[in-house]
Every structure is written in structure tokens, then in C-alpha cells.
Amino acid sequence: RPKGYPPGPPTLPVIGNLHLMPKKKHHLQMKKWAREYGPVYSLMLGTQCMVVLSSDQAVKDLLDKRSNIYSSRGDMYLGNIASNSQRMLLLKYGETWRMIRKMCHNILHINAAKSYVPYQDLENKQMMAGMLEKPDLYYGHMRRYANSLTSQMVFGARTLSLDDPKMVQLFEYFEEFSELLGGTTAALLDCFPVLRNFPDVLVPKRKYAKWLHERESKLYYGHWMTAKGKIKNGTAMPCFCVDLVKGQDTYGFPDGLAAYTACSLLEAGSDTTSSTLIGFVQAMVLHPEVQKKARQELDRVCSGRLPTMEDEPNLPYIRGCVKESMRWMPTDILGVPHAVIKDDEYLGYKIPKGASVMWNVWAIHMDPKRHPDPRRFDPSRYEGDNQTAAEAASNLNASKRDHFVFGAGRRICQGIHVAERSLFLGISRMLWGFEFLPQKDTTGQEVMPDPNDLTEGFIVVPRPFPANIKPRSERHAQIMREEWEKAQEFLNAEKQWKKVPEGMMFSVYTPELGAKN
Numbered sequence: 001r002p003k004g005y006p007p008g009p010p011t012l013p014v015i016g017n018l019h020l021m022p023k024k025k026h027h028l029q030m031k032k033w034a035r036e037y038g039p040v041y042s043l044m045l046g047t048q049c050m051v052v053l054s055s056d057q058a059v060k061d062l063l064d065k066r067s068n069i070y071s072s073r074g075d076m077y078l079g080n081i082a083s084n085s086q087r088m089l090l091l092k093y094g095e096t097w098r099m100i101r102k103m104c105h106n107i108l109h110i111n112a113a114k115s116y117v118p119y120q121d122l123e124n125k126q127m128m129a130g131m132l133e134k135p136d137l138y139y140g141h142m143r144r145y146a147n148s149l150t151s152q153m154v155f156g157a158r159t160l161s162l163d164d165p166k167m168v169q170l171f172e173y174f175e176e177f178s179e180l181l182g183g184t185t186a187a188l189l190d191c192f193p194v195l196r197n198f199p200d201v202l203v204p205k206r207k208y209a210k211w212l213h214e215r216e217s218k219l220y221y222g223h224w225m226t227a228k229g230k231i232k233n234g235t236a237m238p239c240f241c242v243d244l245v246k247g248q249d250t251y252g253f254p255d256g257l258a259a260y261t262a263c264s265l266l267e268a269g270s271d272t273t274s275s276t277l278i279g280f281v282q283a284m285v286l287h288p289e290v291q292k293k294a295r296q297e298l299d300r301v302c303s304g305r306l307p308t309m310e311d312e313p314n315l316p317y318i319r320g321c322v323k324e325s326m327r328w329m330p331t332d333i334l335g336v337p338h339a340v341i342k343d344d345e346y347l348g349y350k351i352p353k354g355a356s357v358m359w360n361v362w363a364i365h366m367d368p369k370r371h372p373d374p375r376r377f378d379p380s381r382y383e384g385d386n387q388t389a390a391e392a393a394s395n396l397n398a399s400k401r402d403h404f405v406f407g408a409g410r411r412i413c414q415g416i417h418v419a420e421r422s423l424f425l426g427i428s429r430m431l432w433g434f435e436f437l438p439q440k441d442t443t444g445q446e447v448m449p450d451p452n453d454l455t456e457g458f459i460v461v462p463r464p465f466p467a468n469i470k471p472r473s474e475r476h477a478q479i480m481r482e483e484w485e486k487a488q489e490f491l492n493a494e495k496q497w498k499k500v501p502e503g504m505m506f507s508v509y510t511p512e513l514g515a516k517n
């Protein structure tokens with residue numbers, strides 16, 4: 001470790017700390033090192049330096065306050081092969097990223113996000129009705145909920161069923177991509193660029209990454225070209241792809257980049273939101289006392305009807321459940337490392353240009369000084385915190401930030417306002433309508449899920465676990481069915497929206513004007 005770098009575990013020549021990197025459950029080791037080496041430590045991965053920030057203050061000081069130099073991404077060699085260097089999440093800080101970020105802002109800023117509530121409301125009602133019919137498929141219902149909402153916003157078309165092949169593929173491909181990116185070979189190729197000169201036979205994961213890209217781009221192109229065709233001939237529903245078609249006319253970027261941009265949003269909106277809801281279900285099975293308290297609040301504020309977004313200010317405990325779900329089971333458990341583009345100094349340490357900078361979500365969320373008894377799911381820890389996630393993220397007092405799953409600085413999640421609303425509606429209504437109990441095995445013993453049993457990769461989710469999900473009463477079940485029945489009045493025979501609800505802020509494309517749009 002060069003002199004002056006933040007401290008860290010002892011290194012070996014050439015490989016640095018690579019031999020110490022765990023094969024699985026990286027987050028546990030990253031937290032252990034934080035205890036040993038403090039809130040700012042470094043790992044030498046070959047010649048590459050990774051700085052790990054494990055306190056709220058360090059994240060605030062570097063990723064937020066110095067975001068002009070801490071907002072790039074590292075090389076991510078395999079990730080970029082699998083994405084043909086077009087996946088927004090991995091783009092380096094520069095012109096292309098800025099252009100895409102600006103287009104995404106058009107459909108994801110706070111007022112746009114507020115206007116999508118009718119979409120969220122309807123998808124949520126289908127999810128609730130689905131959970132009544134087939135509660136064991138709760139994984140699928142939550143995935144469809146998040147995916148259909150995003151698909152409607154991005155492509156102007158809903159995802160109707162749990163086994164929609166394109167949705168199933170999206171989740172499957174993303175899971176494989178996430179595993180590839182979080183794996184040892186990806187790290188090795190990033191740490192030792194010389195290995196990239198080896199042929200595919202010696203680096204089979206590169207061949208695999210190319211194959212992932214081929215498979216994925218077929219799916220992405222399909223989505224994009226269908227939407228683009230409809231926009232150009234005037235038959236599309238208003239949606240984000242209109243901005244992309246216009247952007248293509250203005251900036252002239254290729255279909256590949258447009259397809260990846262649209263589908264990056266679809267992927268960003270689908271996986272994280274549904275994984276958070278799945279984590280919430282697990283928390284409820286493990287913490288029945290939270291369900292009880294939540295229902296007291298819900299029954300006081302919205303007895304006899306489903307909660308709506310208007311109820312949010314009057315449901316502080318439910319808001320706490322939303323925040324606690326993201327803290328207790330953070331899907332991006334170690335964040336998505338930023339990269340610094342200039343030499344810097346912090347607390348007397350040198351931070352070299354090009355270093356990856358990880359914000360150690362798990363260690364910060366499980367810090368008992370920030371969150372006493374951190375493995376307990378306790379929404380009341382957010383009592384009196386009326387901040388939205390975006391307000392909390394920009395609070396100058398780092399200790400007042402609620403959680404770190406949405407990232408930081410200029411790279412912060414642009415879907416933060418949409419996600420928060422999807423989670424509020426999902427969580428409040430599930431608690432209103434259902435009870436979450438442990439399943440029993442054949443001997444009548446309760447089977448408790450293991451909250452440490454997570455998938456591997458840079459985005460994680462609890463591995464499938466049994467849960468006994470049943471309506472709180474026949475009256476609750478009837479209301480949920482009626483609500484879904486009523487919501488379908490907005491849909492046509494193909495179960496797609498008849499028209500866009502009032503107040504949504506999509507751009508307009510006039511086919512006759514072509515490039516003059």
C-alpha cells in the first residue's frame with residue numbers, strides 16, 4: 001500500500017489484498033474491516049486502490065460535497081463487455097452520461113413522479129388481487145408490480161402477467177449480470193489489466209459476458225424498436241421513449257445506446273423495488289409485532305378502504321416501515337462504487353485519481369451507534385423523521401440521513417421519488433389487507449426464514465422463503481377484489497390503458513414533423 005493511503009489489511013507483493021477478498025457475502029467482511037481500520041480504509045486490489053467509506057460523514061464529505069470529482073465509475077471491464085459500454089449505471093462521468101441523465105430527469109423529477117401515482121395505484125391493485133388468488137407467488141406479484149409500472153412509464157405498455165416472457169428474461173438476465181459483476185473474475189480483470197490480453201479460452205468469463213450481451217441486446221432492441229416504431233407512426237402511448245426518439249434526432253446517438261438507456265430504466269425500476277418489497281415481507285414474517293402496530297395506525301386512518309398517497313402524512317409508522325425496509329435489507333448492499341477523477345486528500349489520507357470509492361451500505365446501516373440493535377426491524381427508529389428520501393439524502397447533517405440505498409452525489413438514484421411512492425403504496429396496502437405468518441412444515445413446526453440467506457451479486461434479494469400470506473378478513477379480501485375490478489375500467493380489451501391519466505408530463509412527438517419535433 002503506497003504511503004499515505006487510508007489504512008487497510010496488510011498487503012502481499014503484486015496482489016495486494018486480493019487473496020483476502022471473500023468469495024461470498026462480501027458485505028460481512030467489508031463491515032469487519034471497517035471495525036478494524038475505521039470509517040475510511042483502503043484495499044489494494046492488484047495495482048488498483050479501492051477506498052471504502054463506512055460512515056455517514058465520510059459519504060457526505062466525499063460523494064456528496066465533492067461530487068464534482070467523485071461521480072465517475074471504475075473500468076468494470078466485464079460489466080462493460082456485457083453491456084457493450086452502454087449501460088447507464090456503468091458509464092463514466094462525461095458527455096454521454098450527462099446527456100442520458102438529462103433525458104431521464106425529464107420523466108423522473110419530483111413533479112413527474114407525483115403524476116405517475118394513477119399508474120402505481122392500478123398496478124398495486126392488480127398485485128393485491130394476485131396475492132389473494134395465488135399468495136405463494138408473492139415474488140412474482142411484486143416483480144410484475146414494479147416491472148409493469150416502469151414498462152408503462154418507459155414504453156407506454158403494461159406487463160400483464162407474472163409469466164410474461166420478456167419480464168422473466170429481464171429479471172433472469174439482470175441476476176446473471178449482477179453475479180458476473182460481483183464475481184472474482186470481474187475483480188481480477190479490473191485489478192490486472194494485463195490479463196485482458198489473454199485469449200477467451202483462458203478467460204471464459206469474457207466469452208460468457210459477450211454472450212450475455214448478445215442475448216440481452218436482442219431483448220433490449222426488441223423493446224426499443226417496437227416502441228420507436230409506434231412513436232414514429234403515431235400509435236404509441238406517451239412515454240419516456242418519446243424523449244429518446246427526439247434525443248436521437250437531436251444528438252444522433254445509435255439505436256444500441258437508446259435501447260440500453262430505455263432498458264436500463266426498466267431494469268433499475270424493476271429489480272430494486274421488488275427486491276425491497278420481498279425483503280419487507282420477510283421482515284414481517286419475522287416481526288409480527290410490527291404488523292400489529294402498523295395495523296393499529298392503518299385502522300385509525302383508513303378503516304374500511306385502501307390507503308392512498310394522500311394518507312402518507314398521517315401514517316408516520318408506515319413511513320417508518322418504508323425507510324426501515326430499505327435500511328434492514330438494502331438491495332444494493334455495498335452500493336455501486338463511484339470513481340474519483342482527480343488526486344484528492346481526506347482526513348490527511350491520499351486518495352489517488354482513479355480509485356474506486358465504495359460506500360459501505362451494510363456497515364453504515366448496521367452501525368449500532370446510528371441504529372441501536374441494528375438487526376431488529378424497528379420502524380419507530382424513524383419517529384419524528386418527516387423527510388422524504390431525497391430530502392434526507394441532501395440533509396447537510398449526515399447523521400440525519402435515513403439510509404443509503406439510493407446512493408449519493410451526482411450519481412444519486414434518479415428513480416428515488418418514484419421508488420418511494422411505489423414502496424409506500426406497496427407496504428401500506430399489504431399491511432392493510434394481509435397477514436404475514438411463517439409457514440408450517442409437515443410436523444406443524446413454524447419455518448422461520450433466515451434473513452442472512454441472500455442471493456450473491458452487486459444487487460441482492462432474500463432467496464425464496466416460505467410465507468403464509470392471507471387476507472386479514474373476508475371484508476378486506478372483498479374490498480381488494482372490488483378495487484381491482486373498478487381499476488380495470490381504465491383499461492381496454494387488451495388490458496392496456498385506454499388513455500394516459502390527466503396531468504402526466506410526457507413529451508409529445510408529432511410524426512408529420514419528423515426531425516423538427
Ligand code: HEM
Binds near residue numbers: 101
Ligand atoms: C428501491 C428502489 C431503488 C433502489 C434501491 C435504487 C438504487 C439505486 C442506486 C444505488 C443507484 C446508483 C447510485 C450511485 O451510484 O450513487 C441508482 C441509480 C439510478 N437509478 Fe435507482 N434505485 C431504485 C429504484 C429506481 C427506479 C424506480 C428507477 C426508475 C424508474 C431508478 C432509476 C435509476 C437511475 C436512472 C439511476 C442513475 C444511474 C446513473 O446516473 O448512473 N431507480 N439507483
